[in-house]
Amino acid sequence: MIIEKSFSITATLIVTAALFFSASSCKDNNNPDNGGDGSDTTAVTASDVELYVTSSNKSFLFTKVDKNFNTKPNLSPYTIKVDKNTEYQKMKGFGAAITGSTAYNLLKMTEEDRSALLERIFDPDSGMGYSYIRISIGCSDFSLDEYTCCDKEGIDNFGLNKYDKRDLVPVLKEILAINPDIGIMASPWTAPRWMKVNNIADLTSYPYWTGGHVDPKYYDDYATYFVKFIEAMAAEGITITSISPQNEPLNAGNSASTVFTATEERDFIKVLGPKLKDAGLNTEIWCYDHNYDVPDYPLTIYADEEASKWVSGSAWHAYSGDVSTLYNIHAAYPDKGIYFTEQSIGSWGYSFDGDLMWNMENCGLGVINYGGSASIMWNLLLDDNGGPYRPNGCSTCYGAIVVSSSNYKTLTYNSHYYTMGHLAKVIRPGAYRIASSGYTKDGLSYAAFLNPDGSYGFVAQNDNDEVTKIVVDDGIKSFSYSMPEKSIASFRWKDN
Numbered sequence: 001m002i003i004e005k006s007f008s009i010t011a012t013l014i015v016t017a018a019l020f021f022s023a024s025s026c027k028d029n030n031n032p033d034n035g036g037d038g039s040d041t042t043a044v045t046a047s048d049v050e051l052y053v054t055s056s057n058k059s060f061l062f063t064k065v066d067k068n069f070n071t072k073p074n075l076s077p078y079t080i081k082v083d084k085n086t087e088y089q090k091m092k093g094f095g096a097a098i099t100g101s102t103a104y105n106l107l108k109m110t111e112e113d114r115s116a117l118l119e120r121i122f123d124p125d126s127g128m129g130y131s132y133i134r135i136s137i138g139c140s141d142f143s144l145d146e147y148t149c150c151d152k153e154g155i156d157n158f159g160l161n162k163y164d165k166r167d168l169v170p171v172l173k174e175i176l177a178i179n180p181d182i183g184i185m186a187s188p189w190t191a192p193r194w195m196k197v198n199n200i201a202d203l204t205s206y207p208y209w210t211g212g213h214v215d216p217k218y219y220d221d222y223a224t225y226f227v228k229f230i231e232a233m234a235a236e237g238i239t240i241t242s243i244s245p246q247n248e249p250l251n252a253g254n255s256a257s258t259v260f261t262a263t264e265e266r267d268f269i270k271v272l273g274p275k276l277k278d279a280g281l282n283t284e285i286w287c288y289d290h291n292y293d294v295p296d297y298p299l300t301i302y303a304d305e306e307a308s309k310w311v312s313g314s315a316w317h318a319y320s321g322d323v324s325t326l327y328n329i330h331a332a333y334p335d336k337g338i339y340f341t342e343q344s345i346g347s348w349g350y351s352f353d354g355d356l357m358w359n360m361e362n363c364g365l366g367v368i369n370y371g372g373s374a375s376i377m378w379n380l381l382l383d384d385n386g387g388p389y390r391p392n393g394c395s396t397c398y399g400a401i402v403v404s405s406s407n408y409k410t411l412t413y414n415s416h417y418y419t420m421g422h423l424a425k426v427i428r429p430g431a432y433r434i435a436s437s438g439y440t441k442d443g444l445s446y447a448a449f450l451n452p453d454g455s456y457g458f459v460a461q462n463d464n465d466e467v468t469k470i471v472v473d474d475g476i477k478s479f480s481y482s483m484p485e486k487s488i489a490s491f492r493w494k495d496n
Contacts, residue, residue, distance in 0.1 A: 049479050049493045052425060054418045056353035056486035061413070062128070062421055067479055067491070074478040076471040078439045082448035082456060083475070084495070086435035091449065092339070092373045093131030093183050094364075094424040096380035096400050096416065098175070100136070100143035101388050103167035105381045108408040115174070117401075117411070121380070121421075122179040124428065128421035131179070131429050132241075134341060134376045135168060137188040137229050140247070141255045141393035142379055146209045149229055153194040155221040158228040172238050181429060183241040185315075185341060185376065186229065187289060189256040195222055196258065210392070211252040213259050219268050223275040230276075230283055244289035244315050244341070245269060250297075251290070255392040262300035266307045273310025284312035286339055292321025295329055302333050313337025316367075323366040330371035337374075340367045344378035345414060346386070347396040353486060356415040357463045360488055364419050365445045365461055368433060375423060377416040384412075419488065426457035426492040444468055451492075458491040 047066035054062050106114050120127045138148035143163065150158045160169070175182060190196075196212035198204040206212035214222055230240045245268055249260035260268065269285060276283055288298045298314035301307050313336040314329060326338055343363050345355055360366075363375055382399030384406075389395055400416035403409070428451045436448035436458070443464040449457035462468040462483040469482045474495060483489050 048477075049491055050426070051481065052422065052490045053484065054356065054422065054488050055484045056356050058352065060484060060487065062418055067481060069477045069479050069493075070471075074471060074473050076478075076480065078469045078480075079471045079473050079478070080436055080438040080446060080448075081473050081475070082458065083435040083437075084450045084456070087432040087450070088435075089337070089371055089373050089433055091368075091427050091429065091431045091433065092337075093429045094375050094420045094427065095130035095132045095134075095182070096377040096420060097134040097342070098168065098171060099140055099379050100163055100167060102142070102379055102381045102399070103171040104144060104388060105383055105403050105408070106171050107167055109403065110409070113409055118174055119178055122175050122182065124179060124424075127178075129179070129424045129428070130182070130420060131424050132183040132185065132374050132376055133175070133380075134185045134187065135172070136247070137186050137226070137243070138190065138192075139256050139390075140189045142382075142389055142397075143256075144388060144390070146256060146390065148188070148190060148192045149232075150192045150225060153192075155224050155228070158225060158232075160229075160232050169233075169236050169238065173236070176238065183374075183429065184239065185242045185244070185286070185339075186233075186240050187244045187247040187341075188258070189247050189254065191218075191222055191258045192225070200264065209256045210254065211257055211259060213264065214268065216264075216267070219271045220275075222268070223272040226272060227275050227279045227281065230281055231279070240283050242284040242286050242312065242339075244286045245272060246289065247342075248290045248317065249288070250294060255390055262297045265297075266301045266304050269301065269307045269310050270304075273307075276310075285310055286313055286315040286337075286341070287311045289315040289317070289341055291317045291319050292323060292325040294321075295325045298329065298336075299332065302336060311336065313339055313373075315339045315341040317342045318362050319343070323362045323370065326367065326370035326372065334371070338367065338370065338372040340372055340375040342376065342378050343416070344394070345398045345400075345416060346394065347398075350398060350414075352415050356418065356488065357461070357486060359415055359419045360422070360461050361445065361463065364423055365447055365459060368423075368447050369445070375420065377420055383408075422459055422488050422490040426451075426459060426490045428452060428457070431457060438473075439470060441468060444470070446470075448472075454496075455492055455494050460489050460491075462487050462489075 048069045049067040051065045051067045052062050053060040122130050147161045191214045193207045195214050195218040196206040197215045198206045245265050246260045252259050287301045340363050379399040381401045386397050402412040427449045430452040431449040434448050434450050446460040465485050467482050471480045
């Protein structure tokens, strides 16, 4: 796998072109602040290029804009050439987490409203086409109670919790009915308490939800716990595509948590991998699942030949550290995947305009251009009180979508909803990132893709306070677009 960066560098070219869209392209019914649904994902018209635009000032909110191929030969200095003959990583998908709280809120909506919302999010044709979601194994910090799938001592007592049966499983079935090919990642926030000790030196019983380590004598049972969860979900018609051994393994303070040092997770994976294989499961293991600031964690696991062979790649969060960390990870182990699996927003400084740009740079295009294959945000849907959340959980988090708790009908769409939509809509699972090069400018980032159906996908970010013109050329056809200031644009077109 080759590293090819499409990040911008300083250029002296001056943008003089005006916007190519008409005023009719931005309709009030596409603006959630004006009572619309926040998206215009209607069927593609006769235009040559499928184009969607979101701007930080909300003038465009996943607004569909008609765009045709240029009729004259392309000699523009703003040209970005895409080359489908040079392939890089294979893409898995983009989406958000279906937490217990998300599932609860969805089921509080009317069936008609919920169905319309899920189609808008997950339908690859009429909607945004979210293609990868994350769930918890047992409770998370956004569940209605504290629980695992085996709270009574003894692995034979395994069973899906009543909240998962009531809320999560039905919602997942509705999503799969809309998009049967969606990928699902599952992560535990805590091991069953009867498996936990204070540390692996003292091995003192630690029967608490927050903190503690898994006693190595229970590694075999805990690996069986994962197998049983995957099989239980399969019995419901739900395929778990990937797992991580532990959400945020270095965060001892989460309301439900278990600490796994790198060497502990390494040793556990050497038990978990064979268990999955013996059960005939193809579920991938994604190691680490924590912030950019501890890159040595996955490297420790990769350095162990026995553990490494069971691991597909590493999962990352962006609450601390820098996305550039992924460059060295990918360079050191180019055969291992990179997957972004969590980022939340909340009252700690969120603004739509600032986070739209930050999120795409640090969790979207930034991840992709450093070799990443997936990006998943945190809560898909919370209510206007940031919940429901448990005591000691996050009381200041926002969902990618917010639903009013007064009627479970009125919806507000935050930045994460749009960034994931821009990626998912034009980058289908199984697509390959392909070479894209040419015009560069500070604040301009982009990446190109070849989808399984032969169509091209292209996503660009203009983090400038001015319009930025680009011309995209696939070697046969080209089209021009002047990106609004502080905006994201996604393009999809056929090569014939």
